[in-house]
Amino acid sequence: MNKLILSVIAISLSNWALSQIIPPPTYPIYFQYDESGNQVFRGDGMLSRSAVADSSQNTETVVQTSPENSSFAMEEKDFWNNIRIYPVPVKDYLTIEWNDSVKDLISEVGLYEQNTVHWVFQSKKIPTLDKTIKINMTKQYMGVYILTFTLKDGRRFSKNITKY
Structure with a gap:
């Protein structure tokens, strides 16, 4: 009888202890997507000094900048206006x-190639490139390739390039 009572108590305690509901985080979680719809960021918006945009704006996150870091305030549209990619x-x-x-x-x-995520070209030594990159695509297959620029403040801008 004692063994039966102890087993019932043990089962009820284990069910009670293991079935506790973990409360969801109280802070909102934000997502960022690149040009082709891939998720590139998931977080609470506090990483790399970014803040949450208020609900009246259409953007998902806003990067905080100070006057001395005004060069980092460049938007993606302005960034691509200063980049020339040819022939596409x-x-x-x-x-x-x-x-x-x-x-x-x-x-x-x-x-990198979109289907295989195989890097065709990757360079972290930007000062040695003299503001120009020429990539040999003759041995690459036809398809869509993704050109990515990673900025020093952590943002990533990408554009689709088609090879025929």
Whole structure:
């Protein structure tokens, strides 16, 4: 009888202890997506000094900048206006050029195949590139490639490139 009572108590205590509801986080979770709809960030918005945009704005996060870091305040549209990519669609060589206004912002440049996520080109040594990259695409298959620029403040801008 004691064994039966102890087993009933043990089962009821284990069910009670293991079935506790863990409260969801009280802070909101934010997502960021790249140009092709892939999720590139999931977090609470506090990483890398970013703050949550208020609900009246359409943007998901806003990067805080100070007057001394005004060069980091460049938006994606302005960034792409300072980048020249040609020819698109590419057949043999892809040329990427940028001007002095974004030279100090770029940390890394990469090009990868969309289907296999295989890096065709990746460089972290931007000062040695002299604001121009020429990538040989002759041995690459036809398809969509993604060109990514990683900025020094952690943001990532990407654009689709078609190879025929």
